[in-house]
Each structure stands twice: as C-alpha cells, then as structure tokens.
Amino acid sequence: AQSVSQHNHHVILSEAASLELGCNYSYGGTVNLFWYVQYPGQHLQLLLKYFSGDPLVKGIKGFEAEFIKSKFSFNLRKPSVQWSDTAEYFCAVNVDSGYALNFGKGTSLLVTP
C-alpha cells in the first residue's frame, strides 16, 4: 500500500541547533514531494516542493530538502533553528496520475530558547 512515513513524532531542539526530519514514502514510479508546516493556530502552508530536476530543493525560511530516489526519502533540513520554527511539519506525496496529497502523520517540533 502507498504510504508516507515520518520517523520522528516529537522533536525538541535548542535554538541554533541543526534540524533534520525524516520522510520516507512507498510509491512506485514518479512522485511529487512536499513539506508543509503548520504554525500554532495557523493553517497548513507550503515549505517546499520537489517535482523534478535538482534533488536538493530550497524552501522558505532557510529550509531545504533532499530527494534521494534510491532511498525513497525526502528529508527536511535546516542548519540553525529558531524559536519561531516551533510548529508541526508534514511530509506529503502525490503521484502523476492524481493530485490529492497523501500526508505523513507529522512531526511536532519544539524549539527552546
């Protein structure tokens, strides 16, 4: 069955620490990959997306993600987190034949001062 797995459900980091959130998917064929973020009390918004081309994609607010096809992974990274990065992060995938996103369960990130 097609699925999206996020390995860490809760992450706590101190400000300036580096962040890496794991995302793996189990789909055959071509996929489109997304990371969405939900700040407290706000709606889901797009951080970054990968459709094709350079597997290292850069998003808003200093986030980046790397698509590794051989590992079916699309991990999210940020070199130095800030308190304002406290949020829930969702990895999502869709396939060429459809458009609805299939989401992982999310990772809750808490950044402490």
Place this chain on the structure above:
Amino acid sequence: EAGVAQSPRYKIIEKRQSVAFWCNPISGHATLYWYQQILGQGPKLLIQFQNNGVVDDSQLPKDRFSAERLKGVDSTLKIQPAKLEDSAVYLCASSLDSWGRPGELFFGEGSRLTVL
C-alpha cells in the same frame, strides 16, 4: 489574494446529530479537496473535486458523509449522523492545477468538530 475560507471554525454537537461545513476556495482554483485531520495524525483525503465533478471519493464514508460542489466554486461537507470518531479538524484546500499537472495545495484554517 484572499485565501481559502471555511466556516464555521468550531462546532460542538452530540452524536447522531448532523453538521455541515462550508468552503470557498481561492478564486479560479479548479480543484477542491476536503481532508479530515484527527488529533495526532496527518490530514486524510475525504474527497477531491475537479470543477464540479468528483475525482476521488474512495475514502469518504458515504453512509454518513456527503459533499457537493454544485457550481464548481464553493463546497459543503455534511455529516449525518455524526459519530464520536468524527471528532476532527476538517480542512478544505484548493489548487490551480488542471488535469495532468500537479500543483500546490492552499489550505483553509479548518473547521474543528467535537462530537459528544
């Protein structure tokens, strides 16, 4: 540009009652989605519309849930009768993409349903 509008933001009902949620997508967006997000989980697709036609409703519990997008613009999602396990946030999203081209989804703030 106005975002995706949803109402009501919060609703509390008793089990076996009915409830309806409304969504107005971003102007010009052809595709509209309803997702259910249960606490601690990621959003799960309930139904996807392309203009006023249903693209995917395979995960919609059709014995109690219904949705429509009559004029290809706004949409309503109805639950009747509600069960305790329907307590969740109902998210509406829209995208500009046309058939064959994946696009970014824009989400509304959601409608939080509590079933007692």
